[in-house]
Amino acid sequence: MTIPVTFWSYFAELAGCSETVVTVSESSTVDELLADLYQAHPALSELRRSTLIAVGVEYQDGEYVLKPGDHVSLFPPVQGG
Amino acid sequence: MKRFLSITADPIDEAGLVANRTLSSGMGAAVYFSGVVRGQEGADAIVALDYSCFVSMAEHQFHRLFDRLAERGSVESVRLVHRIGRVAVGESSLWIEVVSAHRAEAFGACQWVIDEMKQVVPIWKTPVTAAQASSPLNPNPTS
Structure with a gap:
C-alpha cells in the first residue's frame, strides 16, 4: 500500500520536499x-x-500499524505561542 | 463549557474580543493573556516571526485540550486565537481568555492551556531579521 507522508516546518527543507509517498507492505x-x-x-x-x-x-x-488511507506527518518539536 | 478557537493570518482584535465577552452571573473571573512577539530571538534582533501550522491537527489538538479543560467543571468558557503567517514585533501572536467563578481557576486554566499547547499543538515559528524581511526570496508567507 502507498502511504502519503508530509514534512512540516524545517523538516520540509531537510527532506527537499514537503510531501512524498512511501510504498510499504500490508x-x-x-x-x-x-x-x-x-x-x-x-x-x-x-x-x-x-x-x-x-x-x-x-x-x-513507531509501533502504530499502518492502514490503507493513513496519512503520516513528521515534524520537529512544536513552538506555538 | 463554551469554546471559541481561531487560527488566523489576520491581526488579533484584542479590543473586539474583550468587548464581545459573555459570562453568566455566577462568574467572577475573566483572565486573558496576550503573547506578544519580542524584538529578539536569542541574541539576534528580529522584526517578526513567521508562524507555520498544520491547521487541521492544530484545531484537533486544541479541542482535545479544551475537552480536558471542560472535565474540570470549573471553567465556563475558553476563547483562543493564534496567529499564523508573519507576525511583526509588538503584535500579539496568541490571545487566550478563560472565564470561571474564581481567579485561581481562571489563572490556572489559562496557564495550563498555554503550557499544554506548547507540547502538542503543531505550530512552529521562524525568526525573521530585517534583512530577510526585505528580501524578495523571503516574502511574507501569507501575503
Missing part, C-alpha cells in the same frame, strides 16, 4: 515506513530522536 508499522524514508532522506534520520509523528491528526509512535 500491516507495516510506522517504524518500518521510517526506515525506508530515512534511506531516501538521511538528513531527517539525524533528527529521529526529536521527531514527532502523527497519523491523520493524532500523535502515534
Whole structure:
C-alpha cells in the first residue's frame, strides 16, 4: 500500500520536499515506513530522536500499524505561542 | 463549557474580543493573556516571526485540550486565537481568555492551556531579521 507522508516546518527543507509517498507492505508499522524514508532522506534520520509523528491528526509512535488511507506527518518539536 | 478557537493570518482584535465577552452571573473571573512577539530571538534582533501550522491537527489538538479543560467543571468558557503567517514585533501572536467563578481557576486554566499547547499543538515559528524581511526570496508567507 502507498502511504502519503508530509514534512512540516524545517523538516520540509531537510527532506527537499514537503510531501512524498512511501510504498510499504500490508500491516507495516510506522517504524518500518521510517526506515525506508530515512534511506531516501538521511538528513531527517539525524533528527529521529526529536521527531514527532502523527497519523491523520493524532500523535502515534513507531509501533502504530499502518492502514490503507493513513496519512503520516513528521515534524520537529512544536513552538506555538 | 463554551469554546471559541481561531487560527488566523489576520491581526488579533484584542479590543473586539474583550468587548464581545459573555459570562453568566455566577462568574467572577475573566483572565486573558496576550503573547506578544519580542524584538529578539536569542541574541539576534528580529522584526517578526513567521508562524507555520498544520491547521487541521492544530484545531484537533486544541479541542482535545479544551475537552480536558471542560472535565474540570470549573471553567465556563475558553476563547483562543493564534496567529499564523508573519507576525511583526509588538503584535500579539496568541490571545487566550478563560472565564470561571474564581481567579485561581481562571489563572490556572489559562496557564495550563498555554503550557499544554506548547507540547502538542503543531505550530512552529521562524525568526525573521530585517534583512530577510526585505528580501524578495523571503516574502511574507501569507501575503
